[in-house]
Amino acid sequence: MDGSIVENPVSALVDDRMDEGMFRVDRSVYTDEDIFEQEIAKIFEKSWIFLCHENQVEKHGDYFWTEIGRQPVFVHRQDDGSLKCFINACSHRAAILTPFRQGNAKTLTCRFHGWSYKCDGACIGIKNEEPDTDKSTFDLREIARLDSYGGFVFGSLSADVPSLDDWLGEAKSWIDLMVVQSTEGLEVVPGSPIYAIDGNWKFQAENSVDGYHVSTVHRVFANTIAAREGKGEYTGIKKTEAGRMAGGVPTGSYDLGNGHMAVWAQHTTPEVRPIWEQKERLERDLTPAQVDWILNKGRNLYIFPNVMLMDNPSTQIRVMKPISASRMDVSVYCIAPKGESDTARAGRLRKFEDFYLTAGMATSDDLAALEDTQEGSLATGAKWNEFTRGMDSIIYGPDKEAAALGFNPPVCTENWDHEIHYHGFYRQWLKMLEEN
Amino acid sequence: MDGMVPPNGAGDLIDDRPEDHVFRVDRQIYLDHDLFESELKNIFEADWIFLCHESQVKKPGDYFAAHIGRQPVFVHRQEDGGLKGFLNACSHRGAILTPLQHGNAKTITCRFHGWTYKCDGACIRIKDEGTGYGEDFDRSTYDLTEIGGIASYKGFVFGSLSADVDTLENFLGESKAFIDFVADQSSEGLEVLPGSQKYVIAGNWKMSTENAVDGYHTSTVHRIFASTVKQREAREGYEGMMKTETGRLAKKTVRNGCYDLGQGHMVIWAERDPLSTSPLSEAEDRLEQDYPTGKVNWMLRRGRNLIIFPSLMINDFAATQIRTFRPISADETEVTIYCLAPSEESREARYARLRKFEDFFMASGMATSDDVMALEATHDGSRGRVARWGEFHRGQGTLMHGPDDVAEEGGFNPETSNSSWDHETLYYSFYRRWRDQVSGS
Numbered sequence: 001m002d003g004s005i006v007e008n009p010v011s012a013l014v015d016d017r018m019d020e021g022m023f024r025v026d027r028s029v030y031t032d033e034d035i036f037e038q039e040i041a042k043i044f045e046k047s048w049i050f051l052c053h054e055n056q057v058e059k060h061g062d063y064f065w066t067e068i069g070r071q072p073v074f075v076h077r078q079d080d081g082s083l084k085c086f087i088n089a090c091s092h093r094a095a096i097l098t099p100f101r102q103g104n105a106k107t108l109t110c111r112f113h114g115w116s117y118k119c120d121g122a123c124i125g126i127k128n129e130e131p132d133t134d135k136s137t138f139d140l141r142e143i144a145r146l147d148s149y150g151g152f153v154f155g156s157l158s159a160d161v162p163s164l165d166d167w168l169g170e171a172k173s174w175i176d177l178m179v180v181q182s183t184e185g186l187e188v189v190p191g192s193p194i195y196a197i198d199g200n201w202k203f204q205a206e207n208s209v210d211g212y213h214v215s216t217v218h219r220v221f222a223n224t225i226a227a228r229e230g231k232g233e234y235t236g237i238k239k240t241e242a243g244r245m246a247g248g249v250p251t252g253s254y255d256l257g258n259g260h261m262a263v264w265a266q267h268t269t270p271e272v273r274p275i276w277e278q279k280e281r282l283e284r285d286l287t288p289a290q291v292d293w294i295l296n297k298g299r300n301l302y303i304f305p306n307v308m309l310m311d312n313p314s315t316q317i318r319v320m321k322p323i324s325a326s327r328m329d330v331s332v333y334c335i336a337p338k339g340e341s342d343t344a345r346a347g348r349l350r351k352f353e354d355f356y357l358t359a360g361m362a363t364s365d366d367l368a369a370l371e372d373t374q375e376g377s378l379a380t381g382a383k384w385n386e387f388t389r390g391m392d393s394i395i396y397g398p399d400k401e402a403a404a405l406g407f408n409p410p411v412c413t414e415n416w417d418h419e420i421h422y423h424g425f426y427r428q429w430l431k432m433l434e435e436n
Numbered sequence: 437m438d439g440m441v442p443p444n445g446a447g448d449l450i451d452d453r454p455e456d457h458v459f460r461v462d463r464q465i466y467l468d469h470d471l472f473e474s475e476l477k478n479i480f481e482a483d484w485i486f487l488c489h490e491s492q493v494k495k496p497g498d499y500f501a502a503h504i505g506r507q508p509v510f511v512h513r514q515e516d517g518g519l520k521g522f523l524n525a526c527s528h529r530g531a532i533l534t535p536l537q538h539g540n541a542k543t544i545t546c547r548f549h550g551w552t553y554k555c556d557g558a559c560i561r562i563k564d565e566g567t568g569y570g571e572d573f574d575r576s577t578y579d580l581t582e583i584g585g586i587a588s589y590k591g592f593v594f595g596s597l598s599a600d601v602d603t604l605e606n607f608l609g610e611s612k613a614f615i616d617f618v619a620d621q622s623s624e625g626l627e628v629l630p631g632s633q634k635y636v637i638a639g640n641w642k643m644s645t646e647n648a649v650d651g652y653h654t655s656t657v658h659r660i661f662a663s664t665v666k667q668r669e670a671r672e673g674y675e676g677m678m679k680t681e682t683g684r685l686a687k688k689t690v691r692n693g694c695y696d697l698g699q700g701h702m703v704i705w706a707e708r709d710p711l712s713t714s715p716l717s718e719a720e721d722r723l724e725q726d727y728p729t730g731k732v733n734w735m736l737r738r739g740r741n742l743i744i745f746p747s748l749m750i751n752d753f754a755a756t757q758i759r760t761f762r763p764i765s766a767d768e769t770e771v772t773i774y775c776l777a778p779s780e781e782s783r784e785a786r787y788a789r790l791r792k793f794e795d796f797f798m799a800s801g802m803a804t805s806d807d808v809m810a811l812e813a814t815h816d817g818s819r820g821r822v823a824r825w826g827e828f829h830r831g832q833g834t835l836m837h838g839p840d841d842v843a844e845e846g847g848f849n850p851e852t853s854n855s856s857w858d859h860e861t862l863y864y865s866f867y868r869r870w871r872d873q874v875s876g877s
Contacts, residue, residue, distance in 0.1 A: 021570065027530050216550040216563065369548040372532040376525035379507045381597060382581040385529055389568035417564055 010035070010433045014426050015384070021391050023423050024384040027377040030200035035433075036325035043305050043432045044069030048145070048154040048167050050307035050319060051075050052102075053335065055151065055187045057083065061106040061119060065098040067321050068157050073143055074098050075153060076119055085146045085155045086121050091138035150179040151186060152309075170256040173407040174301045177293055178309055180286060181275055182337030188317070189334040189349065195358045196329050197367055199374040201305075201322040204330060205425065207366055208308040208318065209261045209300050211416025212389065215247050217369050221355065221362040222246065236272065237347035240354065241313060243268030244298060251416035252401065253390075254409040259304030259428030262409075263416040264297045264401075265312075274314075274344035274351075275337070289404040297401075304428055309335075314352035326374055332356055387426070390418025446471070446874040450867050451825065457832050459860075460825040461867055463818040466640035471874065472766040478873045479746050480505030484585075484594040484607045486748035486760060487511050488538075489776065491591065491627040493519065497542040497555060501534040503762055504597050509583055510534050511593060512555050521586040521595040522557050527578035553580055590619035591626055592750075611701035613848035614742040617735045618752055620727065621716060622778030628758065629775045629790070635799040636770050637808050639815035641747060641763040644771065645866070647807055648749040648759065649704045649741050651684075651692060651857025652830070657810050658685055661796065661803040676712060677788035680795065681754065683709025684739065692857040694831075695843065695850035700745030700869035704857040705738045705842075706753075715755075715785035715792075719778070730845035738842075745869060750776075754803075755793035767815065773797055828867075831859025 013026040013035075029035055045068065052064040057077045065074040065088055072088035074097070088096050090110040097108045097117065107124065109116045116125030121140035126133060144159035152175060154164055161167065168175065179186065197204065207213070222245035229239055243249045244265035251265040270276060275294060282291045293299070298312035308318040315336060321329040334352040336345060355362040376382075395412040402409055413420050449462040449471075465471060481504060488500040488511055498513045501524055508524035510533070524532050526546040533544045533553065543560065545552045552561035557580035565573070584599035592615060594604055605612065619626060637644060647653070662685035669679055683690040684706040692706035711717055716736055723732045734740070739753035749759040756777060762770040775793045777786060796803040818826075831854045840853035854861050 027525075030530075212549050212563070216546075217548060369531060373530050373548065375508055376523075376530040376532045379509070379523035379525040379530070379581070381507070381583070382523045382525045382527065382530065392568070392570040415567060418568055 010038070010430060014430045016423070016427065016430075018423075021388065022386075023388060023391075023426075024386040025426055026383055027385055028380065028383075030202060030374060030377045031325055033325045036200075036322070038433055039429075040069045040322065042435060043429065044322065045071070046156075046158045046161070046432065046435075047305065048147075048156050048161055048164055049305070050303065050317075051085065051146075051153045051155045053151055053186065053188050053317065053333070054083075054148060054153060055185065056102055057153075059104060061104045062102070063098055063105060063108070064102045065096070065100070066319070068143070068155060069322065071157065072096055073155065075146070075155070076121075078119055083146055083148070083153065084119075084121060085143045086140040087143065089141075090115055091123060091140065092126075097140075150175045152307075167258060168303065169258050169260070170254075170407050170409055171258075171260040171262075171301060171303050173405055174256070174262055174299065175309065177290065177299065178311060178315065178335070180290065181278070181282075181294060182339060183281075183285075184338040186335050187338045189336055189345075189352075192331055192333045193357055193359075194329055194331045195367075196323070196327060197370055198327055199367075199370040200325055200377075201320050201328045202429075203370045203373055204320050204328060205302055205305070205308075206422060207370060208302050208310070209253065209263045209421060211244075211251055211253065211263045211265065212419070213366075213369065214245055217365045218245055218362050220365055224361055225354070237274060237276070237343060238350065239269065239272040240351065241267050241269055241272050241298065244312075251414075252399065253413045253416050253418050253421040254402065255411040255421040255424035256407075256409050257424060259425045260302060261421040261425055262299060262301045263421070264293075264299045265416055267296050267298055270295050272347075274340060274348040277341055277344050278337070289406070293401075293405055302425075304425065310356075313355045314348050316352065316356055318356075387419040387422045390415060390420045393418070394420050446474075446871045450871045452864070452868065452871075454832075454864075457829060458827075459829055459832075459864060459867075460827045462824055463826050464821075464824075465870075466642060466815060466818045467766055469766050472763070474874050474876075475870075476505040476763065478876050479870070480763065481507065481597045482873070483598070483601055483746075484587075484596050484604055485746075486744065486758075487521065487586075487593045487595045489591055489626070489628045489758065489774070490519075490588055490593060491625065492538055493593075495540060497540045498538070499534055499541060499544070500538040501532075501536075502595075504583070504595060505763065507597060508532055509595060509597075511586070511595070512557075514555055519586055519588070519593060520555075520557060521583040522580040523583065525581075526551055527559060527580065528562075533580075551578070557582060590615050592619075607699070608744065609699045609701060610697040610848050610850060611699075611703075611742060611744050613734075613846060614697075614703055614740060615750065617731070617740065617846075618750055618756065618776070620731075621719070621723070621735055622780060623722075623726070624779040626776050627779045629777055632772060632774045633798050633800075634770060634772045635808070636764070636768060637811050638767060639769060639811040640766055640818075641761045641769040642870070643811045643814055644761045644769050645743055645747060645749075646863065647811060648751070649694065649702050649743050649862060651694065651704045651706070652860070653807075653810065654685060654857075657806045658803050660806060662686070664802055665795065677715055677717070677785060678791065679710075679713045680792065681708055681710065681713040681739070683707065684753075693840065693842070694854045694857050694859055694862040695848075696852045696862045696865045697848070698851040698865050700866045701743060702862040702866055703740055703742045704862070705734075705740045706857060708737055708739055711737060715781060715789040716778070718782055718785050730847065733842075734846045743866070745866060751797075754796040755789050757793065757797055759797075828860040828863050831856060831861045834859065835861045 015024045049068045056064050062077045063074050074088045075085045092115050095112040114127040118124050123135045123138040143155050145156040147164040225240045249266040254262045301309045306320045310316040317333040319331045390413045399412040451460045485504045487502045492500050493513045496515050499510050501510045510524045528551050531548040550563035554560050559575050559578040583595050585596040587604035665680040690707040690709045694704045742750045747761040751757040758774045760772050834855050836853045
C-alpha cells in the first residue's frame with residue numbers, strides 16, 4: 001500500500017462477493033502501518049475491549065493494569081465493591097501510576113513526583129502543593145464505559161458503544177459455558193506469561209478459531225504426546241485429549257455476529273478433562289445441552305477484537321495487545337473453576353503448560369506459522385488471502401448443536417476446517433474502519 | 437524533509453553540477469522513510485536484483501530463499517535443469533514456504549495448513565480438498581506466483597519482480613567484464629562455500645554500497661587490521677599464501693584506481709603486493725595459457741571490489757566474496773556474505789582463502805567490525821541536518837572520461853576512470869541512476 005490509502009480505500013481490501021462464491025482479503029491488511037493506525041483509532045479505541053477477570057481485582061484496592069489499543073489503563077476495585085477504570089497516567093507528567101501489573105493499593109502514589117490518588121481517582125496529594133490549588137482539576141481521567149459479563153470485565157474509551165450485553169450478543173452463551181462450570185465462580189490461576197509475536201494481531205485472531213491448521217501444525221504435539229503416553233506413565237486425567245488432532249471427529253464453526261467467532265470439536269476421551277469430576281453436579285444443575293457442550297465439545301471463542309476464551313486441552317483467557325502492523329503482545333491466563341480437586345487442578349495446569357505456553361509444545365509451532373505468514377504477506381505480487389473453504393456448505397442460522405443450546409449464530413458450518421466464520425470478522429473490521 | 441520528498445522529486449537531493457566541480461548528495465537520502473519506500477518500489481522492486489549463485493541451487497529440487505526488496509522469494513531448480521523464481525508465500529494464507537534458507541525439496545509443503553506445490557509451482561495438494569470447495573474447484577488457481585523475470589550471468593542468478601525490465605546482459609553492461617574476471621578463474625565453475633554470515637547494520641543500505649568501493653577509508657579504518665596481522669605474522673612466521681596481502685593497506689605503495697562503469701555499477705582496484713599471498717597464484721600458469729595477459733593481470737594481479745547496482749558486491753581482494761545488502765528500513769541493512777572459490781583449487785589454497793575470509797570479512801573478523809562502526813557513526817552523524825551535504829568531489833582534477841590504460845588492457849569501457857581508489861568520482865552514475873529511479877523516471 002505504501003501509504004496510498006486515498007487511492008486504495010479500505011473497502012477495496014475486503015473482496016466480498018458471496019453471490020460469486022468469493023470472499024478474500026488483501027494481504028496488506030496485515031502489513032500496512034497506515035491501516036494499523038486506523039485500526040487503533042477506529043476499532044481498539046472505539047469498541048469494548050476485554051480488560052481483566054473480576055477475580056483479578058477481587059478485593060477493595062486491587063488494581064489491574066492493561067491496555068486499550070495502545071493506551072494504558074487500570075481497573076481499580078472501589079470501597080463499595082464496584083469497579084472503576086482510569087487512564088494509567090499521572091495527571092502531572094503522565095507517568096504510569098501502577099507499580100505492578102496487578103496489586104493492591106487503596107491510594108496510588110506516583111513514583112516520579114509523588115502525587116497521590118484515591119481509589120476513586122481523586123487527586124489527594126500534590127507534593128509541595130501551592131496554596132489555592134484546586135486538586136480536583138487533577139483527578140484521574142476515567143474511561144468512558146466499564147461493564148462486566150459473567151466476571152469478564154470490558155472497557156471502552158468511547159462512550160458511543162452499544163451495551164456490553166448487546167455487543168457480546170451470541171457470544172454470551174459461550175461465555176456462560178465457562179461461567180457455569182463452578183458454583184463458586186472462576187479464578188484466574190496465578191502466573192501468566194506475556195510473549196511477543198512478530199505478526200499482525202489479526203493473524204492471532206484468525207489462528208484462535210482455525211481448525212484447519214491443527215492436523216498440520218500440531219501434528220508434532222500430537223506425536224510427542226502419543227510417544228510420551230505410550231510409555232504408560234500417564235493415566236486418567238493426566239492423559240491428553242488428542243481426538244481433534246487425529247481428525248475424523250465432529251467439528252464445527254460459527255460466525256457469532258459483531259465479529260465474534262467460535263470453533264468446536266467433539267472430544268473422544270472426555271473423561272481425561274478436569275471438569276469430568278463434576279459431571280454429576282453439572283447434570284443435576286444444567287440442561288442436557290449445556291452439559292454436552294461443556295463435557296464433550298472442546299471450544300475456542302474469539303470475542304472481537306482482543307480476547308479469546310478457550311476450553312480445549314485446558315481453560316484459558318488469551319489477550320492480544322497490538323503493537324504495530326507486524327507485532328503484538330499476547331498474555332495467557334489459565335482460568336479454572338474455584339473449588340476443583342487438587343487432581344483436577346494439577347491436570348488442568350499440566351495441560352495448560354503442555355499446549356499453551358511459549359515453553360509449551362503447541363504454541364511455539366503456532367508462533368512459527370504466524371511469523372511465516374507475516375513475512376510471506378510482504379510478497380505483494382501474491383495479493384489475496386481467500387476465505388472460501390466451506391463456501392459449498394454454509395448453514396444460515398443455527399445448526400442442531402446451536403439450536404440445542406439456544407444460541408443463534410448468523411452463519412454455521414459443520415466443519416472447523418472451514419473459513420466462513422471469518423467473513424463476519426472481516427465485515428465487522430471493514431464496517432468499523434469505514435465509520436468516521 | 438522529514439517525510440517530505442521535495443516537490444520536484446529526488447532531483448533536489450543530488451546536487452550534480454560537474455561544470456562547477458560540484459557533486460554532493462543531501463544526507464537526508466540516508467534517513468528519510470518516504471524516500472526509502474520509494475527506493476523499494478522504484479529500484480528494488482522494479483529492476484534486477486541478485487538472488488543467489490547457481491552453485492547454491494545445483495541439483496533438481498534445490499531451493500534458495502532470498503528477498504527482492506522486502507518481498508520474500510525463492511529460486512527453485514527444475515527437473516529440466518532450468519531455474520524458476522517464485523514469491524515465497526503459500527497461496528492459501530501467505531506463509532513462507534521454504535523451511536530453511538536453502539535445501540532440497542522436489543515438492544514443498546506449507547507447514548501451516550499442509551498445501552503442497554511441485555517444483556514448477558503447480559499446486560498439487562490441498563489438505564482435505566474434497567470437504568470444503570465446490571464441484572467446479574480449480575486447484576491451478578492456487579499455483580505459486582512466479583516472479584517477473586529470472587536470468588543468470590556466469591552463474592550469478594538475478595531476479596526481477598517486474599517483467600518490464602531490460603535483458604540481464606544489458607542491465608549488467610560494463611560490469612560483466614568484472615564478473616568474468618572472477619568467474620573465469622575456474623575452468624570447472626565457481627562454488628559458494630558452505631557457511632555464510634548475516635549481520636545487521638544500523639545504517640542506510642547506500643552507505644554499505646558506498647563503503648564497498650571506498651578505497652579512501654582503508655588506510656584509516658583498516659590500519660588496525662594491518663598492524664594486527666603484521667604483528668601476528670612476525671610472531672607466528674606465516675609463509676606464502678598464509679600471509680596477508682597488505683600492500684594496499686600501506687598508503688600509496690601500489691598502483692590503484694577506480695571506475696564508474698556506468699548504469700550505477702562501480703569498481704575499485706589495487707595491484708596485489710605481494711602476489712604470492714593470493715590463493716589464485718597457484719593457477720598463474722593455467723590462466724596465462726587460457727587468457728591474454730591483459731585479462732590475467734585483472735584476474736590475478738589486481739584486487740577488485742565491484743558493486744552492481746543497487747546492492748550486490750563481488751569482491752576479490754583479501755578473499756573472494758559475494759556480499760548482499762538487504763534494505764530493512766532507512767536505518768537498517770541486513771548484510772549477507774558468502775565466500776566464493778574456484779572448485780578445483782588445492783586444499784592449501786582453499787585453506788588460505790578461508791582464513792583470509794574470516795580474518796577480514798566476517799562480523800567476527802578484524803576489518804568488517806571496524807567498517808560497521810564507521811557506517812553506524814556515519815548514519816548517526818547524518819542526522820545533523822544543519823550540515824546538509826555529503827560531498828563527492830575528491831578526484832575531480834584527475835577525472836578521465838572513458839578507459840585509462842589498464843581498462844584498455846582489460847577490454848572494458850568505463851564511463852570514467854580515475855587514478856586513485858581514494859577518489860569519489862566513481863559514485864556519480866550510481867547517484868544519477870538512483871535519482872532517476874527514485875523519481876520514477
